[in-house]
Amino acid sequence: MSYTHELLERVIARSPGEPEFHQAVREVLETLAPIFTKRPEYIRWKILDRMVEPERLISFRVPWVDGQGEVQVNRGYRVQYNSAIGPYKGGIRFHPSVSASVIKFLGFEQTLKNGLTGLPLGGGKGGSDFDPKGKTDAEVMAFCHSFINALYRYIGSDTDVPAGDIGVGAREVGYMTGQYKRLTGNLPGGVFTGKAPAFGGSLGRPQATGYGLVYLTEDLLGRKGQSFKGKKVVISGAGNVAIYAAEKVTQLGGIPITVSDSSGYIYDAGGLDIALLKEIKFNRKERLTAYKEAKPGSEYKAGGLVWEVPCDVALPCATQNELPKAGAEALVKNGCKAVGEGANMPSTPESVEIFQKNGLIFAPGKAANAGGVSVSGLEMSQNSMRQAWSFEQVDTALQGIMKGIVRQITEAAETYGQPDNLVLGANIAGFLRVADAMMGQGVV
Ligand code: NDP
Numbered sequence: 066m067s068y069t070h071e072l073l074e075r076v077i078a079r080s081p082g083e084p085e086f087h088q089a090v091r092e093v094l095e096t097l098a099p100i101f102t103k104r105p106e107y108i109r110w111k112i113l114d115r116m117v118e119p120e121r122l123i124s125f126r127v128p129w130v131d132g133q134g135e136v137q138v139n140r141g142y143r144v145q146y147n148s149a150i151g152p153y154k155g156g157i158r159f160h161p162s163v164s165a166s167v168i169k170f171l172g173f174e175q176t177l178k179n180g181l182t183g184l185p186l187g188g189g190k191g192g193s194d195f196d197p198k199g200k201t202d203a204e205v206m207a208f209c210h211s212f213i214n215a216l217y218r219y220i221g222s223d224t225d226v227p228a229g230d231i232g233v234g235a236r237e238v239g240y241m242t243g244q245y246k247r248l249t250g251n252l253p254g255g256v257f258t259g260k261a262p263a264f265g266g267s268l269g270r271p272q273a274t275g276y277g278l279v280y281l282t283e284d285l286l287g288r289k290g291q292s293f294k295g296k297k298v299v300i301s302g303a304g305n306v307a308i309y310a311a312e313k314v315t316q317l318g319g320i321p322i323t324v325s326d327s328s329g330y331i332y333d334a335g336g337l338d339i340a341l342l343k344e345i346k347f348n349r350k351e352r353l354t355a356y357k358e359a360k361p362g363s364e365y366k367a368g369g370l371v372w373e374v375p376c377d378v379a380l381p382c383a384t385q386n387e388l389p390k391a392g393a394e395a396l397v398k399n400g401c402k403a404v405g406e407g408a409n410m411p412s413t414p415e416s417v418e419i420f421q422k423n424g425l426i427f428a429p430g431k432a433a434n435a436g437g438v439s440v441s442g443l444e445m446s447q448n449s450m451r452q453a454w455s456f457e458q459v460d461t462a463l464q465g466i467m468k469g470i471v472r473q474i475t476e477a478a479e480t481y482g483q484p485d486n487l488v489l490g491a492n493i494a495g496f497l498r499v500a501d502a503m504m505g506q507g508v509v
């Protein structure tokens with residue numbers, strides 16, 4: 066049995082019942098095999114054996130009192146996955162599906178993703194099974210404060226810097242920042258990213274993941290003589306990543322025709338009204354049915370797969386495994402040419418195989434959605450320098466970082482003889498950055 070197969074078997078045996086974690090590790094290990102014939106020293110120094118094992122996984126009780134005076138108990142996590150190239154860095158997710166498996170898969174992906182950004186950021190991730198849906202502002206604040214009461218001793222601007230993810234945006238980051246300040250006595254400039262600009266947040270951070278996804282996909286389309294201009298684009302999700310992806314697609318002359326949530330999807334054949342979408346989701350925090358009520362000609366479909374809608378480009382921007390085999394088959398049948406992953410691991414392994422077999426451009430999440438963490442890295446720099454950059458300065462830097470990622474992943478794919486396999490390209494390029502840093506630091 067090959068080294069990578071044997072390692073995968075060991076990972077599965079020692080972390081049973083963690084399907085998302087196994088899935089993420091399997092995909093990476095399957096593509097890294099060609100490295101080890103060129104660089105056997107990585108095997109001798111057990112770089113990959115060490116890389117799949119998180120440096121630390123913290124799990125903690127989060128007790129809080131809800132609006133009815135009832136005590137609630139949730140579970141919190143922080144995985145400090147890999148610090149070879151910088152402080153642990155990655156988002157916090159609040160969603161009922163959060164488990165050790167989900168946090169470990171996200172932390173592992175984050176380690177390689179952060180390697181691709183070219184910034185000095187290690188990999189981390191955290192979250193809770195807390196469900197923010199239907200909670201009042203006061204309840205969300207009570208939860209965030211309790212979460213930080215448990216976590217504050219493990220994080221810091223030079224050790225571990227959390228940010229947002231599903232269910233965590235500027236409001237939650239603000240509550241966490243406030244409680245951290247109260248507990249430590251410091252105004253924590255760079256302990257969290259994704260803050261409001263009023264206390265050190267970077268302009269352009271809310272837009273960064275969605276914009277970065279579209280910049281990267283546009284670059285890849287350009288390499289095949291195409292662009293977003295005039296293209297019909299199916300987007301899933303209706304949160305931070307999805308909405309700013311839709312905005313940038315529109316700015317580049319494309320036509321975003323769908324957004325979705327866990328209840329259904331909106332189909333707006335003429336192109337989504339981005340201002341209306343932002344008003345409904347960001348300001349009024351309503352469900353997508355409100356869009357249909359407000360926009361004549363748009364349709365709402367309860368349930369169903371958004372991937373059934375014919376399109377040229379698909380941007381999955383909701384959650385892991387949201388694009389199953391049936392969705393991939395529908396996209397291919399309807400002539401879709403490119404898939405860019407805004408979410409982390411949204412396509413199942415079967416779907417990735419279908420895209421690759423049918424010659425679609427396929428940009429995996431760890432490359433395609435790296436714009437968010439990149440601008441988080443720029444927020445950390447601004448905080449350390451006591452500066453606040455303009456939106457244009459941040460956006461220009463983001464475009465440069467996304468171009469750098471495209472260059473790295475396409476070069477790695479070419480070097481290893483599979484020029485169109487950007488999964489392989491991203492995994493190898495991200496691995497090499499972290500692996501060489503680990504080699505330089507000895508066995509730690
Ligand atoms: P948000 O919380 O802002 O939005 C999440 C969206 O996805 C909502 O519309 C939500 O619908 C939908 N969704 C969540 N879970 C499910 C589910 N199980 N089934 C169907 N729909 C679901 O999160 P973000 O936009 O920040 O994150 C979206 C994805 O992008 C995640 O995979 C995240 O890890 C990834 N990402 C985020 C970055 C960031 O900077 N925020 C950076 C890089 C990646 P509903 O309201 O019904 O739950």
Ligand code: 2IT
Nearest residue numbers: 155156228230437438441
């Ligand atoms: O998955 C991700 O890259 C994020 N949720 C963003 C992490 C960050 O630290 O900005």
